């Protein structure tokens with residue numbers, strides 16, 4: 174027998190489980206049953222697709238056996254089984270990167286709230302909440318030898334050769350103080366029904382039944398075995414045969430999430446391609462939503478047979494928060510990952526599924542606005558990613574995202590912004606590139622305020638990238654206010670002022686030289702003397718800063734255009750005294766304050782302060 178140590182993360186996870194999950198120890202059974210169900214899914218798939226395994230019998234069953242006297246609970250399955258190496262790596266280490274990330278997020282004591290953990294599948298190790306000793310005996314499909322893994326869940330485990338009557342796995346839990354409450358057939362039946370009723374395989378419970386024998390004045394004991402779950406692929410039933418409770422139960426059994434889903438969409442497609450989809454939106458965004466290695470939440474079935482639960486092809490990446498099931502009649506059972514990538518059937522399921530999910534969301538937005546807002550609080554950001562990547566569905570995604578704006582508190586839809594347009598308004602406008610407070614006070618907004626035109630305040634990091642690619646909404650141009658051409662919308666308002674300003678503009682150009690691309694008379698300013706704007710095709714100054722921060726050093730130094738306000742007192746005075754040596758300081762200050770208002774740091778703060786002080790000395 175060889176003694177082996179747990180990987181550090183396993184020890185951490187075990188500690189965490191013991192200390193934080195204690196309020197729901199019953200979930201251990203859900204975890205073990207779901208592992209058995211996974212193992213059966215894997216074996217069935219193998220026997221259907223791999224020549225070498227075709228002759229293997231597939232008699233799916235999961236059995237729970239209770240021994241009240243010995244205080245043991247045994248969970249066995251006729252699934253794929255594990256060999257020595259599997260036992261060591263699957264039950265001795267944590268392979269899933271999501272689990273590691275989860276652990277690191279939880280490292281502070283304050284964050285260890287059991288809600289968060291309940292949302293997350295803790296897996297096999299949760300059994301140590303109820304057992305002080307666990308034996309896992311297993312024989313892998315296609316192999317002769319069986320192995321036994323034993324552990325007290327403290328430091329490590331032992332592995333030794335063993336006997337196992339058939340292919341599959343048997344797990345014996347030696348129940349501890351906490352676990353004794355589960356040495357009760359009623360309790361077990363209740364837990365199986367609660368979490369695992371819709372597992373696709375039958376779950377049997379064997380226990381000792383005692384019945385009072387009136388004649389002999391004693392209780393008769395007998396071993397009984399009964400099936401405790403429904404074992405139906407519930408998504409195959411019609412909507413009318415299913416209650417909300419059925420849907421919620423199925424959701425919890427496939428996701429392990431202890432909360433109810435926000436909503437679900439169940440579709441049966443018939444015709445050229447036959448399939449069923451059942452999609453759920455979790456109440457809370459999955460913990461790995463913003464991790465590159467996210468776990469896929471939609472399982473692929475073919476004719477009720479589980480195929481895989483990590484097919485990234487089923488939905489586009491921005492819908493990675495969706496959970497559920499796709500069950501196809503037309504795909505081959507031995508469909509491989511390579512085939513999936515370019516399979517026509519799958520492509521059409523995917524296209525239709527995306528359309529379905531988005532249009533259902535639009536209905537929720539229209540009919541249940543409060544619920545939709547809960548959704549948006551979790552998923553606005555992934556929808557924006559969709560705007561960037563899913564060109565075909567851009568228009569509906571634009572209807573679904575919610576944004577901040579200058580006229581409303583909270584969030585608004587583009588449709589509402591459109592409905593609030595003033596009569597002479599031709600386009601929709603937005604401002605990007607910085608924190609909300611900075612955006613809201615930007616001089617670039619002045620003309621819009623004066624004309625009562627609503628401007629979207631896009632302060633999310635990804636807004637600038639996303640919206641630089643979105644140029645229209647519902648037949649209207651969607652324009653950034655910090656782009657040079659946007660001011661053309663307002664030129665007719667102030668047609669002739671430019672002429673007499675030409676000498677000043679020429680002077681400013683000479684003084685600022687290389688720093689600016691151009692100096693122009695602005696039509697968008699009201700209270701501020703100056704502002705800076707970028708060219709249509711160029712990234713804004715803030716965006717350039719961001720790109721440099723991300724390591725894009727190759728970026729050419731793109732120059733902004735300075736716009737001056739012809740009606741501002743400072744500008745008017747500069748015009749009168751354009752030969753004054755002070756004009757030079759004033760010119761720089763106009764440029765520098767415009768940068769500051771956009772949140773762009775100055776390259777020469779010392780020079781700025783000297784200029785400012787010279788001005789202050791003169792004015793005090």
Ligand code: ADP
Nearest residue numbers: 208209212252254255263264295296297298342
């Ligand atoms: P997860 O199920 O999320 O992968 P678990 O901790 O529940 O995490 O299980 C770890 C791994 O151990 C599984 O992925 C599987 O490979 C293996 N395993 C657990 N239980 C069984 C079983 N009954 N039969 C076969 N393999 C199993």
Ligand code: MG
Nearest residue numbers: 204208296297
């Ligand atoms: Mg598991």
